[in-house]
Amino acid sequence: xxxxxxxxxxxxxxxxxxxxxxxxxxxxxxxxxxxxxxxxxxxxxxxxxxxxxxxxxxxxxxxxxxxxxxxxxxxxxxxxxxxxxxxxxxxxxxxxxxxxxxxxxxxxxxxxxxxxxxxxxxxxxxxxxxxxxxxxxxxxxxxxxxxxxxxxxxxxxxxxxxxxxxxxxxxxxxxxxxxxxxxxxxxxxxxxxxxxxxxxxxxxxxxxxxxxxxxxxxxxxxxxxxxxxxxxxxxxxxxxxxxxxxxxxxxxxxxxxxxxxxxxxxxxxxxxxxxxxxxxxxxxxxxxxxxxxxxxxxxxxxxxxxxxxxxxxxxxxxxxxxxxxxxxxxxxxxxxxxxxxxxxxxxxxxxxxxxxxxxxxxxxxxxxxxxxxxxxxxxxxxxxxxxxxxxxxxxxxxxxxxxxxxxxxxxxxxxxxxxxxxxxxxxxxxxxxxxxxxxxxxxxxxxxxxxxxxxxxxxxxxxxxxxxxxxxxxxxxxxxxxxxxxxxxxxxxxxxxxxxxxxxxxxxxxxxxxxxxxxxxxxxxxxxxxxxxxxxxxxxxxxxxxxxxxxxxxxxxxxxxxxxxxxxxxxxxxxxxxxxxxxxxxxxxxxxxxxxxxxxxxxxxxxxxxxxxxxxx
Ligand SMILES: *[C@@H]1O[C@H](CO)[C@@H](O)[C@H](O)[C@H]1NC(C)=O
Ligand SMILES: *[C@@H]1O[C@H](CO)[C@@H](O)[C@H](O)[C@H]1NC(C)=O
Ligand SMILES: *[C@@H]1O[C@H](CO)[C@@H](O)[C@H](O)[C@H]1NC(C)=O
Ligand SMILES: *[C@@H]1O[C@H](CO)[C@@H](O)[C@H](O)[C@H]1NC(C)=O
Ligand SMILES: *[C@@H]1O[C@H](CO)[C@@H](O)[C@H](O)[C@H]1NC(C)=O
Ligand SMILES: *[C@@H]1O[C@H](CO)[C@@H](O)[C@H](O)[C@H]1NC(C)=O
Ligand SMILES: *[C@@H]1O[C@H](CO)[C@@H](O)[C@H](O)[C@H]1NC(C)=O
Ligand SMILES: *[C@@H]1O[C@H](CO)[C@@H](O)[C@H](O)[C@H]1NC(C)=O
Ligand SMILES: *[C@@H]1O[C@H](CO)[C@@H](O)[C@H](O)[C@H]1NC(C)=O
Ligand SMILES: [Cu+2]
Numbered sequence: 001x002x003x004x005x006x007x008x009x010x011x012x013x014x015x016x017x018x019x020x021x022x023x024x025x026x027x028x029x030x031x032x033x034x035x036x037x038x039x040x041x042x043x044x045x046x047x048x049x050x051x052x053x054x055x056x057x058x059x060x061x062x063x064x065x066x067x068x069x070x071x072x073x074x075x076x077x078x079x080x081x082x083x084x085x086x087x088x089x090x091x092x093x094x095x096x097x098x099x100x101x102x103x104x105x106x107x108x109x110x111x112x113x114x115x116x117x118x119x120x121x122x123x124x125x126x127x128x129x130x131x132x133x134x135x136x137x138x139x140x141x142x143x144x145x146x147x148x149x150x151x152x153x154x155x156x157x158x159x160x161x162x163x164x165x166x167x168x169x170x171x172x173x174x175x176x177x178x179x180x181x182x183x184x185x186x187x188x189x190x191x192x193x194x195x196x197x198x199x200x201x202x203x204x205x206x207x208x209x210x211x212x213x214x215x216x217x218x219x220x221x222x223x224x225x226x227x228x229x230x231x232x233x234x235x236x237x238x239x240x241x242x243x244x245x246x247x248x249x250x251x252x253x254x255x256x257x258x259x260x261x262x263x264x265x266x267x268x269x270x271x272x273x274x275x276x277x278x279x280x281x282x283x284x285x286x287x288x289x290x291x292x293x294x295x296x297x298x299x300x301x302x303x304x305x306x307x308x309x310x311x312x313x314x315x316x317x318x319x320x321x322x323x324x325x326x327x328x329x330x331x332x333x334x335x336x337x338x339x340x341x342x343x344x345x346x347x348x349x350x351x352x353x354x355x356x357x358x359x360x361x362x363x364x365x366x367x368x369x370x371x372x373x374x375x376x377x378x379x380x381x382x383x384x385x386x387x388x389x390x391x392x393x394x395x396x397x398x399x400x401x402x403x404x405x406x407x408x409x410x411x412x413x414x415x416x417x418x419x420x421x422x423x424x425x426x427x428x429x430x431x432x433x434x435x436x437x438x439x440x441x442x443x444x445x446x447x448x449x450x451x452x453x454x455x456x457x458x459x460x461x462x463x464x465x466x467x468x469x470x471x472x473x474x475x476x477x478x479x480x481x482x483x484x485x486x487x488x489x490x491x492x493x494x495x496x497x498x499x500x501x502x503x504x505x506x507x508x509x510x511x512x513x514x515x516x517x518x519x520x521x522x523x524x525x526x527x528x529x530x531x532x533x534x535x536x537x538x539x540x541x542x543x544x545x546x547x548x549x550x551x552x553x554x555x556x557x558x559x560x561x562x563x564x565x566x567x568x569x570x571x572x573x574x575x576x577x578x579x580x581x582x583x584x585x586x587x588x589x590x591x592x593x594x595x596x597x598x599x600x601x602x603x604x605x606x607x608x609x610x611x612x613x614x615x616x617x
Contacts, residue, residue: 018112020061023054027123027133028069034132035186035193038161042132043070043123050191051135053153058116058141064109066101073165074100077109078124079137080250081234081449083414087111088364088469089501091413093124095358096472096488099509100125108504116141117234118208118252120155127478130164130214138208139234145320146230146239148256149203155191156220156247156271157213158184172482174345180279181215181479187271187289195291197269199259206230208254211247214478217274217407217452219312220245222293223267223305227255229317233448235416236320246274246312248409250450250476263295268305277407314446315422322444326418326462329397333388335487336432337453338403342536348483349404349475355484356474357384357533359520364470365509366526367493368501369517374526375493382520382532386487390465392495398461398473401432402453408480410459411450414471414491417461418445425454433458450476468495484535 025045032042032049045051056062068075078092090111091097101107122134136153160167160182167182189195199205207227211218221227221244229240231254245253269291275281292301335351342348348355359366359382366380374380381387390396398417400410407425420441421433438460445462453459470493474486506516515522521532 017057018059018061019057020063021054021056023062023064024067025051025064026067026069027075029071032132034159034188034191037186037193040131040159040161041163043128044132045135049132050155051133053136053138054121055138055140056113058139059112059114060139061112062109065106066109067106068101068103071103073128074102074125075128075133076101076107076124077121078413079109079111079119079121080411081115081117081119081252081416082111082113082137083115083467084111084469085114085414085467086499088414088471088496088499089505091469091471093413093472095362096413097362097364097470098505099362099512099514101508102511105508105511107508108502110502113139115139115234116144117231117236118153118210118254119234120210120212120252122212127164127168127214127482129212130160130478134212136208136210136212145236146206146256147204148206151206151208152197153208153210154189154197155210155212156218157188157191157211157249158216158218158273159186159188161185168482171479172346174341177341177345177347178279179339179347179349179483181277181477183278183280183282183285184213184216185285187218187273187286189269189271189289189291193289193291195269196294197291198294201259201263201295202261203259205257205259206254207257208252209245209247210252211249213249214476215249216277217246217248217409219272219274219310220247220270221305221307222257222269223302225257225260225267225293227257229253229255232314232317232446233416233450235447237317237446238320240317242312244307244310244312246310246314248407248450248452248476249478250409250411251448260295263299266295266299266302267293268302269293270305270307272310274407313422314448314451315419315442317446318444319447323418323447325420325441325443325445326395326464328395329462330394331390332397332399333487334399334401334433335386336401336403337408337485339406339483341539343539344536346536348535349480349485351386351485351487354384354386355535356386356486356488357484357535359385360522360531360533361509361515361518361520362470363387363488363490363520364496364501365516366519367470367490367496368499370493370519370526372494372497375497377526378490379529380519380526381488381490382529384532384534385520388487388489389493390489390491392465392468392492394465395462396465396489398463399433399458400453400461401430401458402456403430403432405455406477406480407455408453408475408477408485409450410453410473411476412461412463412471412473412489413449414467414469414489415463416447416449417451417463418447419451419459420445420462421458421460422451423454423457423459426456428456430456431458433460465491468492468499470496 122129
């Protein structure tokens with residue numbers, strides 16, 4: 001009886017204490033100089049860059065008004081790691097759970113948070129957040145299972161000196177046939193270079209590291225200070241002592257660090273790019289950056305510091321709640337990752353031969369407006385979004401096999417997943433998951449929302465379908481997302497139909513002339529796919545685009561800017577495909593493509609100026 005009263009009291013107290021946090025943000029460009037090397041137009045909130053950290057408590061409501069002041073660009077906002085349980089339409093990714101927000105318009109993100117830990121927010125319109133539209137989102141827990149004196153949020157990222165929209169055109173382009181990712185120019189910690197983080201002796205700090213970058217994974221270590229990992233991606237873990245971290249973009253690690261008991265010395269905080277992810281390493285790119293852990297401003301700053309063993313595997317961690325492995329799955333999804341060219345010459349990324357091509361109307365609109373009879377039929381969601389319809393209260397297993405030699409940090413919206421297999425990388429041949437011959441499953445698998453897939457390796461993930469919604473599953477290397485490395489999980493759409501987005505949600509679509517009813521093609525006849533967005537046609541048989549471009553480049557070399565060859569590592573493809581362009585003319589003739597080749601050369605000439613002038617900057 002007494003117990004019940006106490007429980008009752010606690011429940012209602014926390015109800016009373018739940019707070020609404022209102023934010024009124026206008027996204028607009030300002031000029032900043034994040035690394036102290038070059039000015040750049042970055043996306044600010046209310047002319048402030050870096051955008052603010054958001055801190056709330058578990059149970060609180062967020063009402064965030066986002067005004068698009070970007071003049072010529074659409075925008076959107078995603079809260080990475082939040083489940084949006086019951087509020088799928090607040091998740092943020094354009095074409096998945098909302099329409100893009102047009103310049104001049106305001107959109108309200110309004111949701112409650114029933115989770116704890118380290119999260120972040122970022123634009124989910126292309127790779128736009130790379131220009132700075134991202135920040136930390138921390139949910140405080142009054143029952144944290146560890147103690148500390150002070151908390152510090154520390155973001156890490158890479159910076160491109162050029163603007164995303166300028167780089168992007170050259171990336172997703174047939175003159176970049178290998179799909180080589182643009183190379184960033186610098187590393188940032190707390191959104192600057194040469195950062196100083198202050199420590200006071202004897203204190204214990206909770207450092208929340210968040211990789212808010214869009215491409216490169218980073219190593220992170222602090223000279224002569226041990227890191228005790230206590231949370232990953234919002235999931236508490238058994239305290240785990242580590243000398244350093246390895247963080248893909250999108251991942252978060254909260255670590256306890258106990259300060260020295262004296263102020264005799266200052267220490268180095270070192271970031272290092274995982275340089276295996278870079279196709280070319282320009283001579284002037286620094287791969288490591290040193291920031292400063294300062295106890296005493298009067299003492300000299302630390303020198304560079306180096307550790308030798310960089311081995312690190314998040315798979316070794318154990319969730320604090322010891323949630324057991326989900327025994328078996330009810331439904332299995334296998335996704336094979338391939339990067340390849342289509343007939344338009346562009347290098348795309350594929351799951352099972354499909355490169356994500358956004359629908360005419362956001363997938364959530366299709367799910368909200370289809371009849372009960374049709375809403376669970378994957379066909380209505382289109383043939384180009386990798387749609388998977390999931391039944392409620394099932395265990396879903398997602399197997400991702402990498403047929404590519406790049407690293408891919410996969411992120412799922414709306415859930416954390418158990419990571420039940422995580423292979424090492426393989427040099428030569430892809431090693432897909434074999435259900436009948438695999439490493440033993442962990443008893444208490446780690447759970448997180450972003451996990452790294454190694455070159456030619458595989459991952460196996462399991463989660464329970466207890467959150468109705470349209471959930472994006474994609475590579476968080478946003479260059480790869482732009483190449484189409486995404487799938488859409490349509491989880492319990494019958495229940496999703498009970499969620500009622502506000503009028504604002506529909507108005508935002510109407511403002512762009514996007515249908516607010518219909519299938520992936522925007523047709524009210526749900527099985528008429530006329531007008532659907534589709535990926536480009538494949539290349540003709542026996543024809544490789546790399547070879548074709550190599551031919552065009554070598555024949556008309558003088559016309560083609562050296563800049564792109566260096567920047568995008570085309571040299572490699574020229575060598576790689578030597579044997580192909582030996583008989584290339586024959587192939588071109590057979591496919592009546594000689595004229596096309598001439599056109600490539602002519603276009604290259606037109607582009608020469610842009611490329612060269614950029615190269616000379
Ligand atoms: C948000 O800020 C803008 C510009 O400062 C102002 O016009 C608007 O009324 C504000 N909206 C809210 C809901 O506070
Ligand atoms: C960091 O240090 C480098 C080298 O001294 C300097 O070029 C750069 O401007 C500094 N950056 C900032 C943001 O202070
Ligand atoms: C913004 O979204 C609208 C609606 O889809 C689209 O027509 C327009 O091209 C987009 N604008 C930009 C700059 O991407
Ligand atoms: C946010 O959502 C809640 C719950 O639906 C609603 O009561 C509240 O009015 C909304 N806030 C605004 C500003 O619309
Ligand atoms: C990050 O930099 C800002 C100033 O730009 C500063 O106010 C903040 O304290 C820094 N964060 C940490 C963890 O030192
Ligand atoms: C720089 O980082 C790389 C990992 O990216 C590491 O191998 C190397 O040891 C680091 N160098 C220094 C000086 O810390
Ligand atoms: C992808 O295409 C290849 C070649 O056409 C084919 O062999 C393979 O079965 C396809 N894979 C899937 C999952 O459709
Ligand atoms: C969503 O909320 C329901 C209860 O309302 C709960 O059973 C379910 O576990 C939640 N899902 C997630 C992913 O938190
Ligand atoms: C399918 O939709 C298109 C475009 O809305 C329309 O023109 C066409 O007549 C429809 N086809 C059928 C068979 O209804
Ligand atoms: Cu990727």
